[in-house]
Amino acid sequence: xxxxxxxxxxxxxxxxxxxxxxxxxxxxxxxxxxxxxxxxxxxxxxxxxxxxxxxxxxxxxxxxxxxxxxxxxxxxxxxxxxxxxxxxxxxxxxxxxxxxxxxxxxxxxxxxxxxxxxxxxxxxxxxxxxxxxxxxxxxxxxxxxxxxxxxxxxxxxxxxxxxxxxxxxxxxxxxxxxxxxxxxxxxxxxxxxxxxxxxxxxxxxxxxxxxxxxxxxxxxxxxxxxxxxxxxxxxxxxxxxxxxxxxxxxxxxxxxxxxxxxxxxxxxxxxxxxxxxxx
Numbered sequence: 001x002x003x004x005x006x007x008x009x010x011x012x013x014x015x016x017x018x019x020x021x022x023x024x025x026x027x028x029x030x031x032x033x034x035x036x037x038x039x040x041x042x043x044x045x046x047x048x049x050x051x052x053x054x055x056x057x058x059x060x061x062x063x064x065x066x067x068x069x070x071x072x073x074x075x076x077x078x079x080x081x082x083x084x085x086x087x088x089x090x091x092x093x094x095x096x097x098x099x100x101x102x103x104x105x106x107x108x109x110x111x112x113x114x115x116x117x118x119x120x121x122x123x124x125x126x127x128x129x130x131x132x133x134x135x136x137x138x139x140x141x142x143x144x145x146x147x148x149x150x151x152x153x154x155x156x157x158x159x160x161x162x163x164x165x166x167x168x169x170x171x172x173x174x175x176x177x178x179x180x181x182x183x184x185x186x187x188x189x190x191x192x193x194x195x196x197x198x199x200x201x202x203x204x205x206x207x208x209x210x211x212x213x214x215x216x217x218x219x220x221x222x223x224x225x226x227x228x229x230x231x232x233x234x235x236x237x238x239x240x241x242x243x244x245x246x247x248x249x250x251x252x253x254x255x256x257x258x259x260x261x262x263x264x265x266x267x268x269x270x271x272x273x274x275x276x277x278x279x
Contacts, residue, residue, distance in 0.1 A: 075100030223247035
């Protein structure tokens with residue numbers, strides 16, 4: 001009986017587990033936020049790339065190991081380094097020129113995974129981010145467009161990008177200025193307009209225009225904006241789509257009188273949401 005706690009201690013020992021023959025076990029240790037830096041350093045030299053990838057993504061990895069992994073033979077490992085919160089601007093500058101590609105079967109095209117990861121990092125320096133924002137690959141530009149550190153100059157150019165996901169990420173970006181959000185609220189792609197409708201920084205004049213958008217999906221997105229005025233919510237509460245009315249019922253800014261009317265809505269989901277808010 002006294003041996004059981006000792007056995008459990010051995011089986012839970014990260015140093016012991018880091019030497020397991022099964023690489024899945026070693027990868028689990030490499031992922032753990034509780035694994036000591038010394039063990040992570042050892043695992044950063046593991047022969048299996050997926051173990052090294054896990055180390056590269058661990059926020060407890062040492063700066064020295066991270067620098068070494070940034071030059072790893074596997075692009076997946078280098079991509080994980082770029083996503084690590086401890087990656088320095090110097091490492092990211094190097095990875096921004098990484099041409100590693102992986103085939104995306106869904107999109108049926110190659111993706112520059114390392115560059116995309118570097119473009120998303122909060123530690124990237126402005127010149128490097130601007131460089132990636134001009135990349136010839138649309139998905140790299142889309143990744144850069146999502147970064148709150150992106151300059152106003154780059155944003156001003158990217159709102160006219162031919163790839164809709166670039167414009168969509170600018171519409172979602174919390175740092176996008178109001179004049180660009182106004183521009184994007186009139187985008188020809190419905191998804192971009194819907195994203196602009198939900199951005200807390202979109203000005204009232206653009207929100208009012210979106211309330212008359214031809215697509216119910218845009219109006220539903222607008223109804224979920226928690227900064228939307230009660231007057232517009234009241235108008236949207238009479239929309240023919242039950243999904244728009246449901247979004248209105250769930251919005252914390254919806255006036256009580258509007259909620260009372262929605263509590264008698266023909267759709268049960270809208271009724272339930274409105275009655276739950278009145279109580």
